Amino acid sequence: MGMVGSVTENTENTAAGSPASHALTPLVDAYVGDPAVRAEWDDRYLDRQQLWSGRPNGALVAEVAGLTPGRVLDVGCGEGADAVWLARRGWDVTALEVSGVALERAAGHARDAGVAVRWVHAALTDAALPPASFDLVSAQYPALLRTPDAAAERALAGAVAVGGVLLLVHHAGMDTRPADESGFDPADYVWPSMVTAVLGDDWVVEVDEQRARVAPDGGAGAHHTDDLVLRARRLR
Numbered sequence: 001m002g003m004v005g006s007v008t009e010n011t012e013n014t015a016a017g018s019p020a021s022h023a024l025t026p027l028v029d030a031y032v033g034d035p036a037v038r039a040e041w042d043d044r045y046l047d048r049q050q051l052w053s054g055r056p057n058g059a060l061v062a063e064v065a066g067l068t069p070g071r072v073l074d075v076g077c078g079e080g081a082d083a084v085w086l087a088r089r090g091w092d093v094t095a096l097e098v099s100g101v102a103l104e105r106a107a108g109h110a111r112d113a114g115v116a117v118r119w120v121h122a123a124l125t126d127a128a129l130p131p132a133s134f135d136l137v138s139a140q141y142p143a144l145l146r147t148p149d150a151a152a153e154r155a156l157a158g159a160v161a162v163g164g165v166l167l168l169v170h171h172a173g174m175d176t177r178p179a180d181e182s183g184f185d186p187a188d189y190v191w192p193s194m195v196t197a198v199l200g201d202d203w204v205v206e207v208d209e210q211r212a213r214v215a216p217d218g219g220a221g222a223h224h225t226d227d228l229v230l231r232a233r234r235l236r
């Protein structure tokens with residue numbers, strides 16, 4: 001896997017057989033973000049050979065159906081199923097993740113699929129993302145830590161280009177679940193209502209609802225039955 005700064009790109013050829021136009025020269029991995037967050041997620045991925053289902057998330061598939069492929073940012077891309085699915089459909093994909101273990105797997109899947117994805121090994125709020133430059137920012141079940149300055153919420157919104165869409169999907173009920181012995185406390189995380197709160201007049205909320213989850217078979221999240229889906233468009 002090659003890296004440019006914190007950006008990794010698999011330089012495999014596209015399905016058409018030509019080198020990816022945005023292929024970058026492989027350099028050295030340079031993770032940017034809190035090492036503790038990286039280590040926590042690496043451990044979680046190392047626990048299993050494959051943590052998630054390997055299939056794209058149902059809410060993403062449904063919400064992307066009406067969009068013209070453009071530049072997409074997949075936040076917390078995990079093992080890369082969404083990123084690969086999007087790249088196969090013609091999206092120019094940048095996929096961001098704190099876990100190097102997950103990214104290695106994701107890059108392997110992209111190689112197998114013969115698609116190019118720009119991998120960014122960073123925490124969302126530490127990544128040097130070009131501002132307002134993605135037609136779609138997708139965050140599927142992201143576990144983003146909440147901070148007093150709403151940094152993660154602002155980073156999600158700030159990455160969306162004018163005319164673009166922010167798609168945030170969470171498991172319903174997680175935000176109101178009591179803190180438990182595993183260390184999970186909903187108060188630590190960013191939930192959709194917090195993202196809506198930072199959007200302001202430049203945005204229109206197109207979807208903000210709870211709905212039955214179209215869940216891929218298998219994977220650690222298979223028991224969750226309902227999604228919270230927030231879809232907002234940046235007007236200016």
Ligand SMILES: C[S@@+](CC[C@H](N)C(=O)[O-])C[C@H]1O[C@@H](n2cnc3c(N)ncnc32)[C@H](O)[C@@H]1O
Nearest residue numbers: 041052076077078097098099123124140141143
């Ligand atoms: C519940 S998993 C969802 C993975 C993937 N989106 C999916 O649906 O299969 C959350 C992911 O977010 C990543 N993550 C956690 N904090 C992050 C951060 N600050 N920036 C980027 N990714 C993060 C984790 O490593 C993990 O892969």
